[in-house]
Amino acid sequence: MYPIRQQFGFGFGFVCASRSSVVEPVQLHSNGNSDHTPKKSSESSLILIRHGESLWNEKNLFTGCVDVPLTPKGVEEAIEAGKRICSIPIDVIFTSSLIRAQMTAMLAMMQHRRKKVPIIVHNESEQAHLWSQVYSEETRKQSIPVITAWQLNERMYGELQGLNKQETADRFGNEQVHKWRRSYDIPPPNGESLEMCAERAVAYFKEHVVPQLTAGKHVMIAAHGNSLRSIIMQLDKLTSQEVISLELSTGIPMLYIFKEGKFIRRGSPVGPSEASVCAYTRKLAQYRQKLDSMV
Numbered sequence: 001m002y003p004i005r006q007q008f009g010f011g012f013g014f015v016c017a018s019r020s021s022v023v024e025p026v027q028l029h030s031n032g033n034s035d036h037t038p039k040k041s042s043e044s045s046l047i048l049i050r051h052g053e054s055l056w057n058e059k060n061l062f063t064g065c066v067d068v069p070l071t072p073k074g075v076e077e078a079i080e081a082g083k084r085i086c087s088i089p090i091d092v093i094f095t096s097s098l099i100r101a102q103m104t105a106m107l108a109m110m111q112h113r114r115k116k117v118p119i120i121v122h123n124e125s126e127q128a129h130l131w132s133q134v135y136s137e138e139t140r141k142q143s144i145p146v147i148t149a150w151q152l153n154e155r156m157y158g159e160l161q162g163l164n165k166q167e168t169a170d171r172f173g174n175e176q177v178h179k180w181r182r183s184y185d186i187p188p189p190n191g192e193s194l195e196m197c198a199e200r201a202v203a204y205f206k207e208h209v210v211p212q213l214t215a216g217k218h219v220m221i222a223a224h225g226n227s228l229r230s231i232i233m234q235l236d237k238l239t240s241q242e243v244i245s246l247e248l249s250t251g252i253p254m255l256y257i258f259k260e261g262k263f264i265r266r267g268s269p270v271g272p273s274e275a276s277v278c279a280y281t282r283k284l285a286q287y288r289q290k291l292d293s294m295v
């Protein structure tokens with residue numbers, strides 16, 4: 001019988017401590033080998049990506065925590081994003097509990113050259129962990145855990161959810177709606193301000209994502225415009241005034257390098273054919289050369 005720790009989360013070292021599983025640094029292979037053996041001094045890459053266009057983005061409706069899927073255009077955006085990051089290492093994926101972010105993560109990973117299978121980790125119950133375990137070391141080597149967390153959900157837009165953004169601006173004025181959408185501490189009616197969203201999203205990032213990066217693991221987060229704005233505000237040390245002008249397009253990946261406890265923004269990788277996509281660091285270029293040699 002598998003030791004208890006391998007019974008949950010198919011041997012990725014996930015321990016079902018509570019409903020919100022405690023995620024330990026991911027050891028991909030029990031024999032310690034992995035695509036990139038983590039060293040404390042190593043650099044890790046962090047990819048942030050806002051979901052592709054959703055059906056309510058297309059209708060220009062406030063979405064927040066309403067769970068709507070991608071449009072065909074949003075699917076294409078997710079696939080294009082995957083092509084941009086296809087040669088950048090990814091060991092673990094974090095996403096929200098909303099389908100538009102999960103679809104984006106899965107579609108992007110279909111383009112990855114390493115061809116590992118992203119598998120959603122089920123932590124809604126101990127039985128869910130037990131019933132979703134993987135009994136093959138070889139299969140585990142070819143898998144990437146996808147951890148879903150409500151803390152990464154889009155900010156909750158309260159009584160604006162479902163309203164048309166233009167009609168709302170016509171009714172309340174452009175300035176008021178802009179404050180609701182982009183200010184740091186002004187919440188929409190009975191909704192979350194960006195500050196309130198940061199209290200959960202940034203806390204989750206610090207508690208669950210940073211340990212992975214510190215252990216030398218490469219991470220992708222597929223989430224939402226405002227939950228990511230709150231995280232980027234932290235990474236880029238933006239003021240509450242500066243964050244007002246921070247806008248994230250749908251489906252455009254952003255790359256950070258994490259090294260010695262610091263985050264260095266490296267922009268958005270361009271297509272896989274451009275040399276610059278992995279010229280950000282020597283290690284990324286080496287990883288790409290390794291993929292080239294595997295062809």
Ligand SMILES: O=C(O)[C@H](O)COP(=O)(O)O
Nearest residue numbers: 061062063064154181225
């Ligand atoms: O929740 C929404 O409506 C969008 O995902 C983000 O909306 P915003 O750009 O108006 O904050």
